[in-house]
Amino acid sequence: MLAIGIQGSPLKNGSTAYLLKRCMDELKAQGARIEFIDVPRKDIKPCRGCGFCEKKGFCVINDDDMSKETYGLLREAEIVVAASPVFFYSVTAQAKALIDRTQTLWSRKYRFKLSDPLKKTRKGCFLSMGGSRGRQLFDGVDLVARYFFDAIDASFAGSLTYRDIETPEDMRNVPGLSEDIKQLVTGNLMPAENRKKVLFACRENACRSQIAGAFAQRLGGERLDVMTAGSLPAKEVDPLMIQVMAEKGFDLAFRSPRSLDQAIALHQPEIIVTMGCGEVCPHIPGAVQMDWDLPDPAGKPVEFMEKVRDEIEEKVSEFINTL
Ligand SMILES: Cc1cc2nc3c(=O)[nH]c(=O)nc-3n(C[C@H](O)[C@H](O)[C@H](O)COP(=O)(O)O)c2cc1C
Known part of the structure; x- marks a missing residue:
């Protein structure tokens, strides 16, 4: 935080x-x-x-x-x-x-x-x-x-x-x-104690993990301390991702991608949710690890990005219910 x-x-x-x-x-x-x-x-x-x-x-x-x-x-x-x-x-x-x-x-x-x-x-x-x-x-x-x-x-x-x-x-x-x-x-x-530290990680930290992080922050509120990262961080977040999140009322315009190494050093996550960061998906002893099978929407049409967004929203909502 x-x-x-x-x-x-x-x-x-x-x-x-x-x-x-x-x-x-x-x-x-x-x-x-x-x-x-x-x-x-x-x-x-x-x-x-x-x-x-x-x-x-x-x-x-x-x-x-x-x-x-x-x-x-x-x-x-x-x-x-x-x-x-x-x-x-x-x-x-x-x-x-x-x-x-x-x-x-x-x-x-x-x-x-x-x-x-x-x-x-x-x-x-x-x-x-x-x-x-x-x-x-x-x-x-x-x-x-x-x-x-x-x-x-x-x-x-x-x-x-x-x-x-x-x-x-x-x-x-x-x-x-x-x-x-x-x-x-x-x-x-200071927020309530016992917040769960969660890291959402994908490849470029430009689409999927950004979307997941935003839904987790909105739906999880003070229960979650959220960070996002990518194994190969892009220079900037995907403008189409910003657009489809704006359709849902979210403002993600000033976010920027961060590397996995930096995120782990800053955040010390207790739960890591990976979604396609490849062979370099992080393994941290003691942290709960889960992987979501989600296609990479980068470079795809807007409808594809929207579909991935909605799928992530559902997954985040289920994830929060299990905490
Ligand atoms: C340009 C200027 C305007 C100030 N106006 C006020 C004021 O309206 N009322 C007041 O009580 N003190 C005023 N002060 C005094 C400062 O608020 C005070 O010295 C403060 O401790 C300065 O904090 P600093 O050391 O972090 O700069 C003013 C000081 C300066 C330089």
Whole structure:
């Protein structure tokens, strides 16, 4: 399970970075895989407001870090921790640039009526601090964060906010900080225990395992921790697979293929479901192994892809019933 920490302060080692690191360390201690997006050190261009995403479903800016990696991370993460200091009663300009660019995900959700397979499980929380003691200090940040989480299909799972903070030292000295962090992470963010870790593997991780992973995430909810991989991963997922999953209301546009070795190292699966990865299908001692006999739909007509999709949906549904 991936948790991402979005660091929105221009200061690399300021109060925000300190608080975010403490939260992410706690998430890691509780079993999450963590990644940071240090926003001011990324090339994330501001939204142009051109309306392209509302018509096409993609951002017209396709050469910066937002398009190359951030959309993908926002889709893969089950926990999103957004952190920004208060700058003039809102988030920083850098954090806001990232947030505004999620208008693409807003468009895919509200204009194209697509939803992410992790919609029911993804949680978002925000961390913020300001130098003053203003009564409404966090009202602006709170609103921005809630609408951001809605756009990225995350349910709002709380916040930590602190007044009178100018330095990381002030942050470190907040009474009860460790308890606040523990409560947020274990009480609000971490999913139920005893989730089954499942890996779906095919050859290119472009069609079959992606479809299976999406149905497993949607139908299994918090019961499953899902990853997908391929023995010979393709450069990108199959556009026809994205199309037939969109017919079912799924948004798989920002997924990318991953190798089996990487998936096994990151995920340590308890159950491996293979579907045509050939002689290199993984064998992990202790993991339950099953093989689904499914034809490879790559390069076949749309009707074939739809048939394989429906067959996979049935198999995933049966699989979940046996757990
Ligand atoms: C441009 C700017 C605007 C700020 N606006 C506010 C504000 O509206 N209210 C407030 O209480 N603090 C404000 N601050 C103070 C910061 O929120 C505070 O110093 C915070 O601890 C900085 O976090 P950092 O170290 O992670 O950057 C502002 C600071 C800057 C540089």
